[in-house]
Every structure is written in C-alpha cells, then in structure tokens.
Amino acid sequence: MAPSSTAFLLAALFLLGFCLVDSRSVYDHHHHRSAVAGGRWLVQAAAPAVTIDCGAKCSVRCSKSWKRKMCNKMCGVCCSRCNCVPPGTSAETRSTCPCYATMTTPRGKLKCP
Template identity: 80%
Template sequence: MAPSTPVVAGLLLFLFGVCLVDSRSVYDHHHHSVVANGRWLLQAAPAVTIDCGAKCSVRCSKSWKRKMCNKLCGVCCSKCNCVPPGTSAETRAMCPCYATMTNPRGKLKCP
C-alpha cells in the first residue's frame, strides 16, 4: 500500500524542520564550514591567540605598579589579542585596538 500524499508531505516537512533546527551554528569539523540560516558558509581558521601573560609581563616590566599594569594589560590583550612590543609608549600604534581602548572616564585604558 502506497502512502498518501498528505503523509508524504508531512514526512518531508518534518525532515526539513529537523535539518533546520539550530542550523545557525552547526560546525563541520572536517571542512571548516558553518551552516547559517540554512546556507553553508566557509569559516576562517581560528585566529592564533598570543600568550598575554608573557607579553604583558614584558610590557609592564618597568612599571612602578606592575600588578595593576599586568591586570589592565591582560584585559586589553584578551580583547585585542595584541600587545605592543617593548615598554615604551611610542610602540602603542602597532596595536590600534590596544592603543585606542578607553576606560569609562575616557582615558586610555591599556598601559
């Protein structure tokens, strides 16, 4: 006995709905692609994160408040994934995100 048209249509709608459930963030580990709104999109490889602790330790090595400097630098580094090299203020431009981040009072946040 062949299934009726409404049964087949219902089954197809059910399968289509199952495929779309939470399709906004389905990740394919083999091809680095993502399903977003029912479309397959290529995804960039995850960005390499830097060792914020080591970079901030160097950046804050000459600070007179090392603990505070390391804390603020760590916050900035985690948001920007960048810390200017060395200990001088002249190198800030090498990390635009780090160099322009401000605190609630409008002053530069990152040491």
C-alpha cells in the same frame, strides 16, 4: 489532558526541536556555507583564531612599571579583548596595536598600559 492531546503535543514539540536543530546546523556561526549538493548545504569549518600568550606579552610590557600588578591586570584585559600587545615597554609602540592603543576608561583616559 486526554491521551490524544498529549501525543499531539509531544509530536509537535519533537518536530519543532528537529527543525531548530536542522536550521542551526545550516546557519552555524562557527562555520560558513560553501556549496549546495543535493539540496543540502555543505558546511566548511572556519579557521580557528590564533591567540597570543597575554601573560608573557604583558610581563614584558609591564616589566619597567612601578605598579606591575596593576599594569599586568589592565594589560591582560586589553590583550584579551584585542588579542594584541604592543612590543616593548614604552608608549611609543602603541600604534602597532590600534585596538589596544585606543581603548579608554569610562572617564576617557587610555586604559591599556
């Protein structure tokens, strides 16, 4: 490769990289655009999602289960996906957490205890 073509290739890669970084900062998925000032977007941070303590919630949920280890495992999976665990130990409270209550296994059975 000739020195001039190497320099051209490096300059092209640098510009491409700069364009990608600049466009990514404007369209960042963790932020939302709020206003334009001087032709540039002002980026406002989104509020962090509040997560619950799945371990503690699942311990309560599975406290009366005859298979506590399996119950805690499945409850933890459901909690991490839904960020919700119904209160208490009975199936009657499932409706308080719709995502948790409707999650099913590949065979169509309810997944979450």
